[in-house]
Amino acid sequence: MTDFKLISDTEWRQRLTPEEFHVLRQAGTEPPHVGEYTDTTTEGVYSCRACGAELFRSDEKFDARCGWPSFFSPLAGDRIIERRDISHGMVRVEVLCANCESHLGHVFEGEGYDTPTDLRYCINSISLTLEPQEK
Template sequence: MNKISKPDAQWRAELTPEEYAVARLKGTERPFTGRYWDTTEPGIYRCVGCGTPLFASDTKFDAGCGWPSYFEALDPANVREETDTTHGMVRTEVLCNVCDSHLGHVFPDGPPPTGRRYCINSLSMKFEPK
């Protein structure tokens, strides 16, 4: 896998201020406000920072949480999980494995077949319709 590394000034120039705050500074958009939380059309969700394919629409489900949720990654090699102990909690952070952009978190309360819920910020992705 070819890692992508850019200087901070380039990230700031390529991303909107809101995308930068989430993808590079590990921010979170407010629930039910993201551009994809209720998108239902078929397609692929790609990393906003590097275009890596992350999630397919056929794994998306309505978790009722206000963020796009998926039960599995398109290719597990494209996402990385790390322990996140911020905000007085222990969670599992999900990052793009190519450019290290913050995507969101994964929880063990999703539907079959995986039982996982990838809770992902819309600002961390770009949607490519089929």
């Protein structure tokens, strides 16, 4: 089994496209409203594009109208890492894949969405792959 935390930047560059590398490994952000999963309503499981770890389910996805896929909860708390982010003159909470430590997006609290939690996991589409649920 691969220990994704030991993979070098050189190997990540070989595994990922330049755009994926920028977001997943350099904590970049894709432009709003362009990601393939922003408006997707397909049922299934969203996994980390870098390592394949399952992260979110479509039942936790909601339309936040923010330009990126939004979820009110991860699949399980141990699937992600939440880390304080003080970049760009803001204080935010960065969300990373716990399996490979790739950047996924940020989580915000207290925005007033009608969801079971008071959280919005704002995740870059390019950080995810969707495995549709079989019907």
